[in-house]
Amino acid sequence: MSKVINALNCKCPNCKDGKIFSDSGNILLLKIPKMNDRCLICDYKFEREVGFFFGAMFVSYALAAAEMMACMVVFWSLIEFSPLRVFLIIVAMAFLLSTFNFKLSRSIWIYLFYKEKVGS
Numbered sequence: 001m002s003k004v005i006n007a008l009n010c011k012c013p014n015c016k017d018g019k020i021f022s023d024s025g026n027i028l029l030l031k032i033p034k035m036n037d038r039c040l041i042c043d044y045k046f047e048r049e050v051g052f053f054f055g056a057m058f059v060s061y062a063l064a065a066a067e068m069m070a071c072m073v074v075f076w077s078l079i080e081f082s083p084l085r086v087f088l089i090i091v092a093m094a095f096l097l098s099t100f101n102f103k104l105s106r107s108i109w110i111y112l113f114y115k116e117k118v119g120s
Contacts, residue, residue, distance in 0.1 A: 003111060006111075007107045007110075010103055012041065012042060012044055013044070013111050014044035014114070017042075018042060019036065020035060020036060020103075020107055021036065022034045022035070022036050025103075027096060027099045033102060033103050035106065048113065052109075052113075053106055056106045057105070059104075060101045060104075060105035064098075067097055071093050072090060
């Protein structure tokens with residue numbers, strides 16, 4: 001369970017203290033989060049190889065699809081908004097959660113491929 005919490009908090013998988021991202025970005029200013037190349041505490045390299053984070057796009061897609069489906073269920077089925085209003089809410093939610101999805105998808109991707117050293 002601690003791995004899930006550390007991944008959600010974007011902490012280094014190696015030392016559990018360092019931050020993966022140096023800033024959180026700002027969607028309203030169209031600024032994406034800045035990722036550290038290495039952990040500032042233990043010097044763990046986050047990008048294992050060139051193109052490593054290509055797969056994080058699929059994680060981001062899954063997160064966005066789940067968020068959109070949840071919005072659709074809540075606003076169309078439970079609250080019974082019109083289809084146009086639901087569509088506009090979904091578009092707004094996708095835009096506002098894009099930096100969150102960017103950070104979380106990369107953090108999840110790092111944790112998926114992290115192997116702890118034997119004897120640690």
